[in-house]
Amino acid sequence: MQEGRVQFNHMLNYDELVIKYNVSGPRYTSYPSSPFWIQSPTQEEWIQSLNQAFISDQSQGAALYIHIPFCQSLCSYCGCHKRITRKHEVSKPYLETLLLEWQLYQSQLNRKIVLKEIHLGGGTPTFLSPDELRFLVEGLMTNTTLTDDYEFSVEADPRVTSEDHLKTLFQLGFKRLSLGVQDFDPKVQKAIHRVQSERQIEALTELARQIGFTSVNYDLIYGLPFQTTGSMERTIESVLRLRPDRIAFYSYAHVPWIKPAQRRFTEADLPHSVKKRELYELGRKAFESNQYREIGMDHFSLETDSLWKATQEGSLHRNFMGYLHRQVSPLMGLGVSSIGDSWVSFAQNEKQLEVYEKRVRQGELPIARGHLLSPEDEVLRRHILNLMTQMKTSWDASFQSISNFRDIFSALEALQEDGIIELTSSSCRVTQRGVPFLRNVCMAFDVYLIKKGSQANVFSKTI
Numbered sequence: 001m002q003e004g005r006v007q008f009n010h011m012l013n014y015d016e017l018v019i020k021y022n023v024s025g026p027r028y029t030s031y032p033s034s035p036f037w038i039q040s041p042t043q044e045e046w047i048q049s050l051n052q053a054f055i056s057d058q059s060q061g062a063a064l065y066i067h068i069p070f071c072q073s074l075c076s077y078c079g080c081h082k083r084i085t086r087k088h089e090v091s092k093p094y095l096e097t098l099l100l101e102w103q104l105y106q107s108q109l110n111r112k113i114v115l116k117e118i119h120l121g122g123g124t125p126t127f128l129s130p131d132e133l134r135f136l137v138e139g140l141m142t143n144t145t146l147t148d149d150y151e152f153s154v155e156a157d158p159r160v161t162s163e164d165h166l167k168t169l170f171q172l173g174f175k176r177l178s179l180g181v182q183d184f185d186p187k188v189q190k191a192i193h194r195v196q197s198e199r200q201i202e203a204l205t206e207l208a209r210q211i212g213f214t215s216v217n218y219d220l221i222y223g224l225p226f227q228t229t230g231s232m233e234r235t236i237e238s239v240l241r242l243r244p245d246r247i248a249f250y251s252y253a254h255v256p257w258i259k260p261a262q263r264r265f266t267e268a269d270l271p272h273s274v275k276k277r278e279l280y281e282l283g284r285k286a287f288e289s290n291q292y293r294e295i296g297m298d299h300f301s302l303e304t305d306s307l308w309k310a311t312q313e314g315s316l317h318r319n320f321m322g323y324l325h326r327q328v329s330p331l332m333g334l335g336v337s338s339i340g341d342s343w344v345s346f347a348q349n350e351k352q353l354e355v356y357e358k359r360v361r362q363g364e365l366p367i368a369r370g371h372l373l374s375p376e377d378e379v380l381r382r383h384i385l386n387l388m389t390q391m392k393t394s395w396d397a398s399f400q401s402i403s404n405f406r407d408i409f410s411a412l413e414a415l416q417e418d419g420i421i422e423l424t425s426s427s428c429r430v431t432q433r434g435v436p437f438l439r440n441v442c443m444a445f446d447v448y449l450i451k452k453g454s455q456a457n458v459f460s461k462t463i
């Protein structure tokens, strides 16, 4: 950043850029972004697009995302799709529905499914007991085979994850663990209604490594209420001491009109724009001085982790689960609100638990919405994915036939004037100074945003 300030001192300085580009915008875990999905596939179209993806599958196996929506208590910042309950009797019927949904896929796809990846996310997968986790994974494995290089990963809330959970998950084939850490500061933890000790995280991390997990990720968030430079320094110091293989350093997405629990703290307690970005920069510098590498947007990994190797080899991928070290297609989503991706189509399940369960029990795939990509969507999706994973993209003369080509190019020229990208007639590359504004660069290619104008009430702020 310092280098940028010197080189571009005839332009806006860094703080002015942060203020200028801190607008509402998508996080680009998909393109088109889900609020712009307009062309839902029918069940038949979805199955057909999955079959097509299986036929052209380079990865020789599919990925499965399974959503466990239950959490024992509500973290007030949370933007995830969850249901808060302490009644553990909800789990068994839900797991039975998940397995029914899987059987629907198996019969409708009419093929023996080979899986390369399973991701258990939520909500809180470790809300389930170890026996329930075993019931789920063993049930999924009926009539399913795995590739030799299969990988299973799981998100775990440290407050409800036991030694028995980790041992069972490892026996079932899980080697990647992601722990929700968020922040270690007691005042911040109280404000976000998520109190957990450093000792708890340390014990689970050590245990996971002893058991054999090969990659441990910590989720952290910057921009939470009461975070200060001092509190963030202490959190980062603790994280560095525990040395996870990966760190997801998320920008707090403040969307109280969608997640009313975020109104439990006042906006005046949140660090905004320049202050918020300073917290990220503090983390970035500390991580990079301690052998971590920045991956795409908001992620860091040790050089020994596959995420860094993928960045080097150009195989880094991004989807609804964040950054992944490889692209596995197709992705099928099981469970309430889960999203599947066949590259030419997205399909999202019902978000209401009762509606989801009812539709599956009636023998229907519970798709509520989605999007069949047009050829133009596919081209723009590729450019946005290139930018999010490689910080650059290039095109040929046919790109000029994109409907909003002139708008795209003039937005790119404006970004170039601010020193955010280097632009040629057939390529653009994000500069070092431009990295914090990666979402804004992707927005230049987003024809839906261009057509619809400002979406202040849909997306969180880009900084």
Ligand SMILES: C[S@@+](CC[C@H](N)C(=O)[O-])C[C@H]1O[C@@H](n2cnc3c(N)ncnc32)[C@H](O)[C@@H]1O
Pocket (backbone or CB within 6 Å): 071, 077, 078, 079, 080, 121, 122, 123, 124, 155, 156, 157, 158, 179, 180, 181, 182, 219, 220, 221, 250, 251, 252, 253, 254
């Ligand atoms: C499903 S949760 C992780 C698993 C588990 N439920 C837990 O909290 O430990 C996924 C992650 O999303 C992130 N997250 C949730 N709400 C967010 C928000 N509003 N802004 C940014 N990140 C958020 C958190 O870092 C959280 O760990």
Ligand code: SF4
Pocket (backbone or CB within 6 Å): 070, 071, 073, 074, 075, 078, 079, 080, 082, 122, 123, 124, 157, 180
């Ligand atoms: S952050 Fe995790 S544990 Fe907290 S409410 Fe969200 S999904 Fe549940």
